[in-house]
Amino acid sequence: MTKRVAVINDLSGFGKCSLTAAIAVLSAMGVQPCPMPTAVLTNQSGFPIYHSVDFTDNMDSYLDAWQKNNAEFNGIYSGYITNDKQIDYILRFINTFRRKDTVVIVDPVMADNGVKYRAYNELMCLKMRDLAAKADFITPNLTEICILTDNSFDEVACLNGDALLKKISEMAMSLVQENNQIVIVTGVPDDNSMCNCIFSKETKAFVRNKLYKGSYSGTGDIFASVFCGGIINGMSAEKAVELAGCFLEKSLADTIVIPDRDRNHGVEFEKNLSMLLNLQ
Numbered sequence: 001m002t003k004r005v006a007v008i009n010d011l012s013g014f015g016k017c018s019l020t021a022a023i024a025v026l027s028a029m030g031v032q033p034c035p036m037p038t039a040v041l042t043n044q045s046g047f048p049i050y051h052s053v054d055f056t057d058n059m060d061s062y063l064d065a066w067q068k069n070n071a072e073f074n075g076i077y078s079g080y081i082t083n084d085k086q087i088d089y090i091l092r093f094i095n096t097f098r099r100k101d102t103v104v105i106v107d108p109v110m111a112d113n114g115v116k117y118r119a120y121n122e123l124m125c126l127k128m129r130d131l132a133a134k135a136d137f138i139t140p141n142l143t144e145i146c147i148l149t150d151n152s153f154d155e156v157a158c159l160n161g162d163a164l165l166k167k168i169s170e171m172a173m174s175l176v177q178e179n180n181q182i183v184i185v186t187g188v189p190d191d192n193s194m195c196n197c198i199f200s201k202e203t204k205a206f207v208r209n210k211l212y213k214g215s216y217s218g219t220g221d222i223f224a225s226v227f228c229g230g231i232i233n234g235m236s237a238e239k240a241v242e243l244a245g246c247f248l249e250k251s252l253a254d255t256i257v258i259p260d261r262d263r264n265h266g267v268e269f270e271k272n273l274s275m276l277l278n279l280q
Helices: 018-028 057-066 082-099 122-133 140-150 152-156 161-179 217-230 237-256 269-275
Strands: 004-012 031-041 052-054 075-078 102-104 183-188 191-200 204-210
Touching: 004 018, 004 082, 004 217, 018 031, 018 191, 018 217, 018 269, 031 057, 031 217, 052 082, 052 161, 057 082, 057 102, 082 122, 102 217, 122 140, 122 161, 140 152, 140 161, 152 161, 161 183, 161 191, 161 204, 183 217, 183 237, 204 237, 217 237, 237 269
Parallel strands: 004 031, 004 075, 075 102
Antiparallel strands: 031 052, 183 191, 191 204
16 A cells, blocks of 8 residues: 655745645655645745745644544654644644654754744744654754754854764754654755765764755755655665755756756756656
């Protein structure tokens, strides 16, 4: 039977991010995505004009209906959250549907490049720490790992090379020890490469891919979705990170050659979905 993952994230009409990316990626990997929207947007909020419908008041209905229909999930994967009440619903969702073999993956989408997203006040950040602590795997970027461990991004961002990787290791291992989970710190620039760092009680590993200049919508969602599909298909964390990094590297290479590409439209990942087939 096809494995199922409950995917809790926003749905954007343009931007190739969030549920749009997750549904395509997980389906290609032979995993059934079961989406629960946190918000529905005409396009992701980087565009100058967008309209957003908050889905908070509908999330409890999803949980109730799925529970009454005896839904079961091999994985639960959360992404962008619009308010602290949604975190309460997701925690309840995990407590309701988590079985012994259910994998919980939290992408703590809070901030990037040292700047918190608009929804994230102090309460939201504290609640995200609670949610992240429930996960088997978390996939924070550098800014988010600083928030989760109460470190100053400005002080960490001043470091480079081995000093930066050592500090990231210290932050990540504090979460590994506290929550008994695997931490993947994503998108760390390291010389001429992009480094994704894997930390568990048994392993510290650094997976490097080619570094491309510029920033594009949805890269974190694509990475986390490929990683999720890999884990659900039985890959080790390191193999899943290697696959996600290679898929994203190839998709970015296809994107940067497009003249005057608007970052808000995301990366050209669709033609590379064949890389994810027949992995289960």
